[in-house]
Amino acid sequence: MDVRLTSEQQQLHDAAARLADDFGPGSVADLDDESRRARLAKTVDATGWRSLRTDGASGVEVALVAEEFARGLVDVPFLGPVLADDLYRLLGTDPLPSSVAIGDVVIDADGVGSALRLAGTTVESVGVGDARDAADLTRISAAVSGTAEAVGELTAEQAQRWYALALVVTTAELVGAARGTHTLATEYAKVREQYGAAIGSYQAVAHMLAEGLALIEGSVSVLRHAAWAVDELPVEQAVEAARVAKIYCARAAFTVAEMSIQVHGGIGNTWECLAHIYLRRVLAATEAWPVKLEELTIGLS
Secondary structure (H helix, E strand, O other): OOOOOOHHHHHHHHHHHHHHHHHOOOOOHHHHOHHHHHHHHHHHHHHOHHHOOOOOOOHHHHHHHHHHHHHOOOOOOOHHHHHHHHHHHHHOOOOOOOEEEEOOEEEOOOOOOEEEEEEOOEEEEEEEEEEEOOOOOOOOEEEEEEEEEEEEEOOHHHHHHHHHHHHHHHHHHHHHHHHHHHHHHHHHHHHOEEOOEEHHHOHHHHHHHHHHHHHHHHHHHHHHHHHHHHHHOOHHHHHHHHHHHHHHHHHHHHHHHHHHHHHHHHHHHOOOOOHHHHHHHHHHHHHOOOOOHHHOOOOOO
16 A cells, blocks of 8 residues: 555645635534625535546545545535445446435435435435434434435445445544544644743643644544445455544544543633534544444454
8 A cells, every 4th residue: 555645635734724724614604604605605516526436536535535624614415425426436327416314313404305225235315304403513413204215236245345435434533523623722832921931832732732743643544444445345345444444533533532622721612612613523423323342353442
C-alpha cells in the first residue's frame, strides 16, 4: 500500500476542504440558516460527489470527501446518498436519488422519498416516514415507512465489500469530526487568556492538545489503510481492516471531542459552542454500523 495520495486524490481532498470551509456552518446558529444550507446543497449537487462510486472512485476517495465534510460539519446529505450509489453500482442499475436505512432509521433523509437497505444479501427499498430526533444536528433522520420491497440481490462478497465501505465512510466521519473539534479547541486556546496569558501556553492545556493530535494522526493512518482495503484486499481482510479502524477511531474521536469541551472550559458546556455539535456527530457516526471487539479476529484492547 502506498500511503501517499495521488495528485488527483489531493485535488479532491482540497476541493472538499474548500467547500466545507466556504459553506459549512461557522456557528450553531448557522445550522438554522436555510439560505446557507440551500447554497451548500446546490454546491454539493454540482460536484457530483454523491455518485463517486458509480463514477469509478475508490474507497479512499469517498473517505477523503467524508472526512472533510465532517471536519467542516457539512449539514446536507452525503453519507446516505454515496452509500446508496454504491448499492446501485453493485446491482448494475441506474442510480436514483436515494439514501440508506440502518434498521428502521433512514439517514440523510431530507429530499428523498425512498431509501435502500441491505438485509443479508438482499437490497430492499423502503419508504421515508416522519423525521425523528437524532443526536447529530447536522443530519436529518427519519423512520422507515411502508413495506420493504426487494430490488435486487448481491453476492456475499459484494454485500461484505459494501459493509466495509459503510464502516470506512462512518470512520472517516469520526476522523474528520475529531480534526474539526481539535482545531476548534486549538484556536480557542490561542485567544482565551487566563492569569494574563493564553491558556494554550499552560502545560496542562498544551499536553491535552498534543495528545489529541497524536490520536488523530494514528486515526488517519488506520483509516487510510481501511479505505484502501475496501477495493484492494480480499473481502475478509477488508472487513477486518474496516472494523479495526471503526473501533480505534471511535475511541480516539470521542476522547478528542471530550478534550475539546474541556479546553473550552465553561463555554464548552453551552449550546452556542460548536464543540457539542462535533461530539454529537462523533456519537452518531459511532452508532452507525457499530462494531464490537468480539467481532475482531485479532487482538485489540
